[in-house]
Amino acid sequence: MAIYRNRYKSVIVLKVVTFCLLLLAPVPVAWAQKEACDCFVKGVVRDKHTGQPIPGATIAVLGENKGVSTDINGRYQIERLCPGQYELECRIIGYQPYTETIDLVAGHEENFTLAEDEIHLKDVEITAHRTDAPLSQPISTLTGSDLAQTRGQSLAESLKGITGVTTLQTGSNIAKPVIHGLHSNRVLIMNNGVRQEGQQWGSEHAPEIDPFVATRVTVVKGAAGVRFGSDAIGGVILVEPEELPIGKALSGELNTVGYSNGRQGVVSGTLQGGVKGVEELGWRAQGTFKRGGNIHTPNYFLDNTGSRERNFSVAAGYRKKGFGAEVFYSHFDTQLGIFSGAHIGSVTDLLQVIKNREPLVKSGFSYTIARPYQDVAHNLVKGEAHYHFADGHRIQWVSAWQHNERSEYDLHRPRNDSLAGLNRPELTFRLTTFTNDIVWDHKPIANKMAGQVGISTLYQYNLMNGRPLIPNFDQLNVGAFLIERLVQNGWEWEAGIRYDYRYLTTYRLVNRVTQRDEFRFSSASGTLGVTRSISEKLSTRLNVGTAWRAPNVSELFSAGVHHGAASYEEGDPTLRPEQAINTVASVVYDNDKFNWEIGAYHNYIARYIYLKPQPEPILTVRGAFPYFRYTQTDATFTGIDASLGWKLTDRWSLKSKGSYLRVYDQKNDQYLVMIPPNRWDNQLSFNIGEVGRWQKLFVSAGNLWVGEQRRVPANSDFAPPPPAYSLWNLTAGGTLFITQKQQVEVGVTVHNLLDTAYRDYLNRFRYYADEMGRNISLRLKWKFGA
Amino acid sequence: MLMKVECRMLGWGLLMSTALLLTDCRRADEVDPQDENELITTVRLNFTEQGTTTVNTFEFRDPDGEGGNAPTRFDQIKLKPNTAYNLTVELLDESKTPVVDLTEEIDEKADEHLMVYTATPASLLTYTYGDKDSRNFPIGLTGTAQTGTAGMGKLKVQLRHQPPVNGTAVKNGTAAPGSDDVNLDFELIVE
Incomplete structure (x- = not known):
């Protein structure tokens, strides 16, 4: 039965305007900022599609025990804040919570005079994703760089990193x-x-x-x-x-992924933008091509395991x-x-294949x-x-x-x-x-x-x-x-x-x-x-x-x-x-x-x-x-x-x-049969940070341990569940900024680093052959425009 | 019957699917007659005592294929001890009208088929192939069966389907390559 809407992808823009009001006092401005905890944050929460205000959203200043709700016009105001850095959290029913760091350091007092309304003004744009998912249920989201690391894999494969x-x-x-x-x-x-x-x-x-x-x-x-x-x-x-x-400039991205195992290649491109002169329109076109050949286990190729995809x-x-x-x-x-x-x-x-082990x-x-x-x-x-x-x-x-x-x-x-x-x-x-x-x-x-x-x-x-x-x-x-x-x-x-x-x-x-x-x-x-x-x-x-x-x-x-x-x-x-x-x-x-x-x-x-x-x-x-x-x-x-x-x-x-x-x-x-065994996944990362035009550089090493499924009914299978296995992987990645509007994200991963031969209980072909051996992947994502 | 027009393109442009409900061309209640591919429903073993014209026929018969109704016939093979028989096999698809004789098709594709006869205990019966394919490997549609001393056991009759893998023939005269198209354990009584 289908109840659905794509509403969970709609976006709101929380436009935050922070004011740091300096008291009209006959004292020099430089002194006033130290003691004046009279800064305030105010703004309107709106839906991005429509510009309609959203009443009832909660805005909290984390660590300050201060919070307010937006009024019927979507407006809110938090008062009596000292200058400083704050985490502002916005929660709206039906949306996933969103936090944003705001800076209330009044460091620009030279920019304004007492005559100029005594304000320090800053615009912060917050976008929060609306969700239709039940808020009280555990939710895991793959997005941004986490999703980028799974590019090239099938939908199910890319979700494997999520607990459960x-x-x-x-x-x-x-x-x-x-x-x-x-x-x-x-x-x-x-x-x-x-x-x-x-x-x-x-x-x-x-x-x-x-x-x-x-x-x-x-x-x-x-x-x-x-x-x-x-x-x-x-x-x-x-x-x-x-x-x-809608109404935005042309932008796009091109993803290419290569895998050593199966000599698989994936190319996917997206082009999107608005229409000049018609602010209300937006469009997107996207395509993917994927081709892979026979998969190699640590000891042999698997015949006829190629694949092709055109979307x-x-x-x-x-x-x-x-x-x-x-x-x-x-x-x-x-x-x-x-x-x-x-x-x-x-x-x-079947019994013959199981007996042969390969x-x-x-x-x-x-x-x-x-x-x-x-x-x-x-x-x-x-x-x-x-x-x-x-x-x-x-x-x-x-x-x-x-x-x-x-x-x-x-x-x-x-x-x-x-x-x-x-x-x-x-x-x-x-x-x-x-x-x-x-x-x-x-x-x-x-x-x-x-x-x-x-x-x-x-x-x-x-x-x-x-x-x-x-x-x-x-x-x-x-x-x-x-x-x-x-x-x-x-x-x-x-x-x-x-x-x-x-x-x-x-x-x-x-x-x-x-x-x-x-x-x-x-x-x-x-x-x-x-x-x-x-x-x-x-x-x-x-x-x-x-x-x-x-x-x-x-x-x-x-x-x-x-x-x-x-x-x-x-x-x-x-x-x-x-x-x-x-x-x-x-x-x-x-x-x-x-x-x-x-x-x-x-x-x-x-x-x-x-x-x-x-x-x-x-x-x-x-x-x-x-x-x-x-x-x-x-x-x-x-x-x-x-x-x-x-x-x-x-x-x-x-x-x-x-x-x-x-x-x-x-x-x-x-x-019951065919239940995933227990697993434990560990990942140690070293964050290199910025080097030249590279940003977000990192190296990480990980291990996945999957237990043997011992909870199986007696005499229900032609072969016992395979033993536990442990797989190592290595990943390195970073983003190269060519210009402010053009960047290339690069990632290299080695799956099954030690070329371990293993079988998985939840693979229906576990009777016939081992799982995939070592697989090195290289991902490149070129992004341009907005 | 096979290529009925299917109006999948109707979805285009007609997003108002309430309208679409009324414009569906092919309906689920027109069930296609299933499966033109052959099914082996019947395995018939003809034992002719050498020097005579007496044919003893033993049969496995499951006219509706696997599942559904249970096999209607699964004969005991009764043979005389220390006797030489000519053995021919017939494979039929009796789910079709008229009945399809698959023996001929197997003979035409002899390069990728092998009949295997295995008696347990082995002393009950010895099989010798009487035919060969183009690469000089046995087929097993005709041959001779020499019975041993009296006793009881099983005769496993297999049709191994051994088509080429990646264009390379795999049939090598042994049962190992390929998979079973027939795998029947007939009861064997030599008395």
Whole structure:
């Protein structure tokens, strides 16, 4: 169910005007500044789109115990400040907090005379990002240089650095994000404000998104079903492009990334600007090309693991006074080679590969993508319009059309030559989705309470060709929600409720006759959260949220041998929706030397759908396969995410991140399969700073330790989980200023420095081959214009 | 039937998706007849005692392919001890009408297929290939089976699919390359 808006990327400008008023006194100015604590800061908080004032924002001077709220006109004023440097923090409901350093040193007294109004005036521009993410839930955002360091990687790979986020892989080039042990249909991706609709149910179906479109990627950890609708059981990933450059000058950037392993190259460029003479318009065009060949493990090449990607997007927007409209189109196109050594015909084949410890076919390097491979294209057309009413209300409408076409080519072509000559995919899915969302933000009540109410609809249909796997279907979803947020005396409360209804019809051939099945699912979701700022350094958050997920068509109807897994999997049309209740508590501490965050979560998922091993195998012409049936149980996902940043000296700093997760099947009193093992990530950095025209120069060394997953059910797998592994990496980077308006960001990283041979439990090809060996990457980002 | 017009381009320019709902050309309820690719539903082993014309046929049969209904036939192979048989194999796709005989296609693509017959215990039956592909490697569509002394066990019948990797032939006369297209453990009784 889609409730979305791209509002979280809208930007406000907090225009701060600081005044240092010197008392009219018959004393020399130089003396007055020492004792006169009569400086004040004042200004207006406005929305950048519209220039409308935002009432109810909190402005605090950190360390001074002073804070005020903006009035109905967005104005605020903080008085009785001594000259000096201050941290000014702006918090607005629905926005991520923002701090800015302001300088109230009255060092320019010579510039003014008593006759000239006795003021010292300074403009500080603060931009804060508005967010639709629940404020009381843990959020991690990748942006700026953190995001730049992940450039060239797939979306899932680039999120790996976030505590509590891992990947589910199929070989080396297909990765899906895993949040707190949940993935696929249990993680929702909002691509530019639109709910991403591909064939997410498949563990080898990676998100069809070009990360270069985004300048911010935010991960909301935990169930967030109220704001985002069904499927947000494990969390939500918000992929957000930059605000359109309405009325701005031409600017752009060019990214190039090269990887030694797979000899992969990535080029991505962006060009954007306004339109001369039409202040209200802005546009952006962006494109990415990526090509990689066979991946090398420490000891051998993996045959047919090349990939190719060609993506582009265009956007244009218009803003005038309270009105804004935007259109966006993106095209994503990828061909992914699938390691040919992972093709097996029978259980005997699989056991043979596991026994050999390495693949039979070890090819050399090649860029050729041969069978088996996937060919996936995703198109998104989005239109958005919003209007700010003069009295503070706001309404937004987002409408989107998505078309996802996925073709899968098996290793073997048909034996029949005339069929083989057609080189058709053995499987094709075509999924078309229309979504519409309308959200109304009401004006703040008594400057304390803000909220929104929304309705969203989704209509979707799926067409299948080839090997029977999932049925054709169409479905209609309708959802409505209400969220209110209240800020009072250092407490921020958040509460919301939602109701969703889904009507699904499936069409499949049973004995050559089309059979139609109807399903109706509905569910209510709720969220309740509170954030408490104990001091400016310490804050705590608590959130209880629910989310639901209807069984997907593969869970209802799949029937067949899953080739990568050498198992026979069968759906169950009587499955009921899953319901998650997620409790997250976290404490954040931040001072000059230390910052740490510790979060604990407990996600109870009622009617959790999983593949349950059945006692009798299924006999096929290729022998007997272990038989699994989609079954429901009650599962708990309990874990801790912890991170620490420690500034050892001015130059040395340490970052440490750890995550622990325990997943238990409460009904059957055992562990569940395919849960990420515990991990600990450490990074020691040396900050060189400025050298000549170079800035932000740094060198860092890191280690990632991933434990062995010992919490697995007995006799549930062909091979035990792989042992623990430890990987080292080295990174160096900096920014070269060519001119003030042109800069080149350079980064070099060596992944898997010691060329360690290892296997990862969450790689579905762990039976067949080792993971990627050493990989050296070079990133260059050239930026020009604003 | 295959190339129905799909109106994916309609999304262009028509952002008002309520309108789009009404203009969808292809509908989900028109299910495409699945899968023109062949399926091996039936493996038929024909044992002809040498010097006679008596054919003993043993069959594995799963007419709807893997899953769905269980296999309808999985015969016990009953043979005389110390007897030489000519053995031919037939592979059929009985899910199609008319039935597709895949044996011919395998013969045409003999360079990438190998039948493997393995008796356990090995003393029950010895198989000798009676055919060769263009590179002089055995195929196993015809051959001879010599039974040993009386006993009970299994006869594993495999069709190894061994297509070229990166344009290089991998079939080398052994079972190792490729993957199983057929892997059946017939019960074998020599009495």
